[in-house]
Structure formats: C-alpha cells, structure tokens
Amino acid sequence: MGFTSRITIALVVTALAGCGAGQTRLNPLNWFGSDREERIAEARTEDARPVVDQVVSLSVAPTTGGAIVSTVGLPPTQGYWEAELVRVPTDDPSVLLLDFNILPPLASEPVGTQPSREVLAGRVFSTQDLAGIRTIAVQGLQNRRSVSRN
Structure with a gap:
C-alpha cells in the first residue's frame, strides 16, 4: 500500500470518527x-x-x-x-x-x-x-x- 493510500485511509477514518463524537451536525443521532x-x-x-x-x-x-x-x-x-x-x-x-x-x-x-x-x-x-x-x-x-x- 502506497503512502497516498495510507493518508487517504487515515483521513477517511478521522472524518468518520468525527461524525460519532461531539455535537457535529453531520451525525444524524445529534x-x-x-x-x-x-x-x-x-x-x-x-x-x-x-x-x-x-x-x-x-x-x-x-x-x-x-x-x-x-x-x-x-x-x-x-x-x-x-x-x-x-x-x-x-x-x-x-x-x-x-x-x-x-x-x-x-x-x-x-x-x-x-x-x-x-x-x-x-x-x-x-x-x-x-x-x-x-x-x-x-x-x-x-x-x-x-x-x-x-
């Protein structure tokens, strides 16, 4: 797996984790x-x-x-x-x-x-x-x- 793929995966995982934490408007549960x-x-x-x-x-x-x-x-x-x-x-x-x-x-x-x-x-x-x-x-x-x- 290349460096660019690793960075992309890390960004996607971080963005998805942000939807579940805190009071973000992106999370339908909030x-x-x-x-x-x-x-x-x-x-x-x-x-x-x-x-x-x-x-x-x-x-x-x-x-x-x-x-x-x-x-x-x-x-x-x-x-x-x-x-x-x-x-x-x-x-x-x-x-x-x-x-x-x-x-x-x-x-x-x-x-x-x-x-x-x-x-x-x-x-x-x-x-x-x-x-x-x-x-x-x-x-x-x-x-x-x-x-x-x-």
Whole structure:
C-alpha cells in the first residue's frame, strides 16, 4: 500500500470518527435533543376527534430514511384508543406541529393509575418531510412537548 493510500485511509477514518463524537451536525443521532414541555393556556376544541389531555413524553429516533416520532399521552381515564399524530399547519415552516388525537372509551371507564392510562402514538417522517424542520412539537389539551435540532 502506497503512502497516498495510507493518508487517504487515515483521513477517511478521522472524518468518520468525527461524525460519532461531539455535537457535529453531520451525525444524524445529534439532529434532535431531549424534549421540553410548554403549558397551553386555553383548551382547543376545533377538531371533531378529541386531543389527549396531556403529552407525557416525546422522542425522535433517527432512521436511515428520516425519523420516527414517538410520544406518550395521558388521557383522563382508562379506555382511550386509536391514538394518532396528526400534522397541524403552522405559520413557521421550520416547525413540525402535531396534534395527539385519540378516541374516548365506548363505555364509562375507571380513572386508574397513570401507567394504566398511558397511550402510545408514533409516526414516521421521511428525510424530505423533515427538510427545513428545526423543531418537532406534539400538543395535547393542557401542554405541548417539543424537541429541537442541536
């Protein structure tokens, strides 16, 4: 192996190692940080399908073709079902805003403990869907959680 080949290999290995360390923007694992919560002042009721009472957590997992947004919601009682993250239009093109929609139980259900009421929802977004997006936010009736790119 020649001197030029050794230098090229060393540069490639160094560049790849740099993607995994620190907070470089080239590393897809660093695209979104941890979630943070915002309280919503007034309840929204414009959609026929109810929105979950509270958003408990939000995470964004990078994939080779985009990202998986997953969140946990907390309805007021047990029995809520058919959770879905629905995109909401915003004035800011750098924000991906999602409503955490959920259907109520068909019959009266007990309140139960928090873990027994938690409902999971997720959605996959492609790299094209996330082009220009700096913040992903999921909102319920009482709060909104968001993550931003590092």
